[in-house]
Amino acid sequence: MPKIAVMTDSSADINTQQAEQMNLAVMRFPLMIDGQEYIEETEIKTPEFISRMEQGAVVKTSQAHLGKLIQQWKDLLEEYDEILYIPLSSGLSGSYQSALTASAAFDGRITVVDARFACYPLAWLCQWAQAQIQAGHSCEEIKNKIEEEADLWAALIPEKLEYLKRGGRISAAAAALGNLLKIVPILKVEHGGIDVLGKVRTVKKAYQVGLDAIAQVNDPSDYEWMIVEADMKEEAEDLKRQMEERIGQPVTIHAMGPIIMAHTGPRTLGYGRVKKLKF
Structure with a gap:
């Protein structure tokens, strides 16, 4: 073999x-942070990366x-x-x-x-x-x-629009309007891409909409259930309890790394399901 x-x-x-x-x-x-390149994990660790983003750094990713x-x-x-x-x-x-x-x-x-x-x-x-x-x-x-x-379906909820604006993923005007109206975007990860699932007025409502979406399966035991969190350990534990109560399956929690966080910012939760594969 x-x-x-x-x-x-x-x-x-x-x-x-x-x-x-x-x-x-x-x-x-590689990550570009304020115009300087760093290799993820080798030259910059996640805690420092989060700190730099919180301090206002502009972050871009490349392959x-x-x-x-x-x-x-x-x-x-x-x-x-x-x-x-x-x-x-x-x-x-x-x-x-x-x-x-x-x-x-x-x-x-x-x-x-x-x-x-x-x-x-x-x-x-x-x-x-x-x-x-x-x-x-x-x-x-x-x-x-x-x-x-293989099939991954997840909800991705950034708590703040500031990071989406800073990275050029939404306009400054859209971010300002969203903050004024207290709009929380709910993103979905489906078929290997990211799109908008919906927009609501509170983070609590956003989590519920995402949970409703990921739970739409015939048999939850056919899937692995996971949460990824970007500096949101307490919220992830609370969401884990809600998910396990809803789907009746164990849920694991994992830290989000810089690559996706560069697009959504710290204070982001992602949660969803992965189809179990069998030969």
């Missing part, structure tokens, strides 16, 4: 220690440097026969397409998967893939299963 490494990127929201514990290779993305990705692949292939690479959704970044193009030079030793996932669900999927490798499934079989059946 070939020795296969499973690899993801910064969008999976796992730090260096977690990656080592999970035996996952991670391609770290991984292709040369560094290729070098990381080469280093891994000195120890492994193959690499299964599961990056950020193609609906949110050009990283997947760039990696797919670059992988052609490796004679089939690298399999790039478009899971259409982001945040901790991506790390969860990588662990599932590792289990399938141990069970004897090939990279191609795992890729096909993920791309045909």
Whole structure:
């Protein structure tokens, strides 16, 4: 049986220690903070990143440097026969397409998967893939299963519009009007992209609308249920209790990393479901 490494990127929201514990290779993305580049986790940790955003820094993200990705692949292939690479959704970044193009030079030793996932669900999927490798499934079989059946549906609620405005994702006028009317946007993560689910007047109402949306399934036991939080541990615990009462399934909480937080800001909660996959 070939020795296969499973690899993801910064969008999976796992730090260096977690990656080592999970035996996952991670391609770290660059962040532009007030015009200066930092490599996520390597050159700036999440607490400092949150502090910089709260202090007014303008943050932008970009996909991984292709040369560094290729070098990381080469280093891994000195120890492994193959690499299964599961990056950020193609609906949110050009990283997947760039990696797919670059992988052609490796004679089939690298399999790039478009899971259409982001945040901790991506790390969860990588662990599932590792289990399938141990069970004897090939990279191609795992890729096909993920791309045909994997499903992530989540609500994403940023508490403040300021960060969306600062990053140029909404206009200053729209942010000012939203703050004046106390509008809270509810975003949805579906089919690998992010869109607007709705807008309400209070954060409490936003959480309820998001919960109503994610709970619309026939059998909750067919899914894994997760919360990702950006500096909102207390609120995440409260939401966890509400979710578990509503769906009757365990819910796990994970910290949100800088890549998605760069777009929504600190004080953001994401919560939803991931379909369980079986061969």
